[in-house]
Amino acid sequence: MVAASDAMVATLHQTLASCSKSIEAGDYNNSEELIAELVNFLNSISDSLVSRERENEDPEKIAVEILTQIHQYIASPAVKQEVIDALAFELPKAVARFACVSTKCLEIAEDLVYWFIQRCSPRDMLSILCEAIGSPNELFTVPGYFIPLLGGLSKVLVLIQRRHYQQVKSAVPVILNVLKTMCSTSDDEDTDHEKLFHRAIGIAYSIRSICVNLEGEDKKKLRALLGLYVLQIMALASFGIPSDILKCLSVVVELSDFLQHCELSYVGLITGCEVDTIYKLVVEDDSKDGMDCFSQAKLGAALAVIWGYKASEVGTAAKADLPVVIMELQGNWARRCEAIGMLKYIFSCANLPWELKQHGIRFLLRVLDGIVSHSHDDHVDYSVYMPTFYTSLQAVEMVIMYAPDSALRKDAFSAFKKVLADIPISLRFDVLRALLKNSDSSSMIGILLDCVKEEMRMGKIERNSSADAVLNSKVSQSTGFWNPSVLELVEVVLRPPKGGPPSLPQSSDAVLSALNLYRFILITESSGNSNSTGILSKGKLQKAYNEWFLPLRTLVTGTMAESQKDYDNLACDTICALNPVELVLYRCIELVEMKLKQL
Known part of the structure; x- marks a missing residue:
């Protein structure tokens, strides 16, 4: 091992001496070849040390010896500045490779890089270091290689004039x-x-x-x-x-x-x-x-x-002063909207630790919980905020669906509902519709439809609580959910755009929520002697009956019949998922048949 180390040191000194002699003589073509030979020699050593090819040798000892010899040579008063300038173009990168061997080697490599920075042109060294950082060998794409080079950059930048x-x-x-x-x-x-x-x-x-x-x-x-x-x-x-x-x-x-x-x-x-x-x-x-x-x-x-x-x-x-920041967001709707838009970057970042996402959700809840009122100016065009709310709620959905902790999922859903409540009523329906139509998760579609149902229920309560008939009319119009477009949301689930009935049991959550929403609208419109959604018109009733419910009934009964032939866990899960769907489906069919008879 000692003989091999001595041989490497001897070759190193010989190559360095040849480089110096050629540079001092002004033989630039030959000096470039010799410097390239020196670099290849150093790289072959660092390759073998980092890849641990020298099994019977101490990699750190060899690396330290090589780096020390380089330092001693270039620091010698006998070496002229033009030699140092020429070597500076290649040696920092070659030296940084040895930093990957051990912590001690990293420290020596840093000292060597700093030495070149002190002796050479700052502008040249800036270019040299940037080139070395931007083009590492695949084997050396590790922190140890970059640490001395980045340290060198911090030194050289302040020397630029x-x-x-x-x-x-x-x-x-x-x-x-x-x-x-x-x-x-x-x-x-x-x-x-x-x-x-x-x-x-x-x-x-x-x-x-x-x-x-x-x-x-x-x-x-x-x-x-x-x-x-x-x-x-x-x-x-x-x-x-x-x-x-x-x-x-x-x-x-x-x-x-x-x-x-x-x-x-x-x-x-x-x-x-x-x-x-x-x-x-x-x-x-x-x-x-x-x-x-x-x-x-x-x-x-x-x-x-x-x-x-x-x-x-x-x-x-x-x-x-974070409390002051929170108070400002609570008191300013536009800034609050912008903050919600910024938080989406946290919630949608796949690589971010869940702990930080949890703190993001808690911060959002802290802001939203302190809002005194959700008043909005009827003369403002809030449609410009549609992309912000849509993408932000999509990001919160990702936390609801994928968070590993049930408490975080619960908090995320609470934040989702509070953000939704902070959206102007004129925009809220459009946001939910966009989220629903662009979701491929049955469970999330079910949650969104339940949110639509809750908005309609609250709108009905708000409308009924007013004694003024004119005001009633205004409230009804302002809710934005009691309109014909809401039936489109039911249709998206019960008769998907791709055609045919929905996939079961995969889409059972979404189907159950869609059926419950339809039933709620039908019963509410019937008992209130209104038809703001158009659900009571003969054409809409016949369409729901023939195009939504009958094909779905055929699918449900057929799937359950097939499942009852088997006794495995999958069959039991299918039956359990479709039982509530079957119950609500038959109730919807019954209600529609009753209404059609009355027309």
């Missing part, structure tokens, strides 16, 4: 793309991810120190860029640091300390308005040159507030 904003803007996408890649490969046993994020935060400190010395438009734009950078890292850290969620708390606290410097407030973050403002400052044209690296900045903005709600030290670092 001109065009600070442009230089930082070119480096930020490289950094964020690496963090995003690392988040997709993290595992519970890896402890280097937290170090990686702290190095990225070190770059944020460097950007902030640059901002202090700038003035005018460049300062404003660099501060906006820093804000987006911090928010993107906030999102990535929230699901990119493995194991216990508390491990990323220190990262979040550090990130929150930047918010005030970037002029980002909790109100501006949770409503998204300040995120839009800084994004427009950074992305000045339609090309969005490399700025898709900020794709999760809005998720980070929402998480910044939810982390503050979860942990008081985060709010303290952000210098935010």
Whole structure:
């Protein structure tokens, strides 16, 4: 093992000496070949050490020896600056590969990178480091490789003398793309991810120190860029640091300390308005040159507030008064709507820990529970808010359906109903209809139909509670649910757009809710001597009878008959699911037949 190590050191010194001699002689073609030979030699060693091919040798000892020899050679006063400049284009990347061997090797590799930064042109080193970060070998796509390079970037950025904003803007996408890649490969046993994020935060400190010395438009734009950078890292850290969620708390606290410097407030973050403002400052044209690296900045903005709600030290670092933020949202419908739209990024993020989604739901409930009234201006066109409410409630649906904890599912459903109640009545029906028509979950469709039924029941109570006939009429019209369109929702389930009756027993939840809704409307319209939904017209009754109920009856009786022939668990489950459907179906048929006889 000693002989092999000595041979590697001898080859290393020989190759370095050849490179120096060729560079000093001005033989650039030959020097490029020799430097490439040096890099290939170093890469072959790092490959074998990281892949543990040298079974009978100590990888750390070999790596430390190689790195130490490189450091001693380039630090020698005898080595000229032009040699160091030439080696700087390739050695930082080769050295960073050795950092993957052990923690000690990582520290030595960082020192070597820092040494090059001190001796070479900052602008050259910025390009060199960005290139090394952006093009790792597949074997070295691990935090250990990137940590010394990111640490080097934090040092070199503050040494740049001109065009600070442009230089930082070119480096930020490289950094964020690496963090995003690392988040997709993290595992519970890896402890280097937290170090990686702290190095990225070190770059944020460097950007902030640059901002202090700038003035005018460049300062404003660099501060906006820093804000987006911090928010993107906030999102990535929230699901990119493995194991216990508390491990990323220190990262979040550090990130929150930047918010005030970037002029980002909790109100501006949770409503998204300040995120839009800084994004427009950074992305000045339609090309969005490399700025898709900020794709999760809005998720980070929402998480910044939810982390503050979860942990008081985060709010303290952000210098935010969360109770004041909540009160402002409770008292301003438009801002509350924007906040609901921002929270959807949390609820719909598949990689985010459920604990953070739970805090997001609790924050939403805290806001909605404190609303005094749901008054809306009849002269305002609320249809512009339709996409926000639709996508937000879709995200809450995901928590209702997939949360592993029953208490969280219950809270999510409570939040769903409270958000629904906060939607203007003129828009509420359209939102529910859009959700229902675009859902492929029978259980969720059933829940949505039950919500429609409850809205109609409350509308009826509200209408009946008024003694003024004119006011009654206005209330009836304002509810938005007692109209012919509601029967379309029943038809979507009982006679799906693709044709034929619904699939049973898979769609039994949706079918049962649709039948119950139809029965409720028919009985209510009959007893109230009204026909606002059109359900009592002969054509609608015949359509329901012939196109919905009779085909469904054939399907239900046939499926149950087949199931009764078997005695396995699946057959029993099918019968149990269809029993209530059969009961309500026959009641609907009976009611329709009675009405048709009266016409």
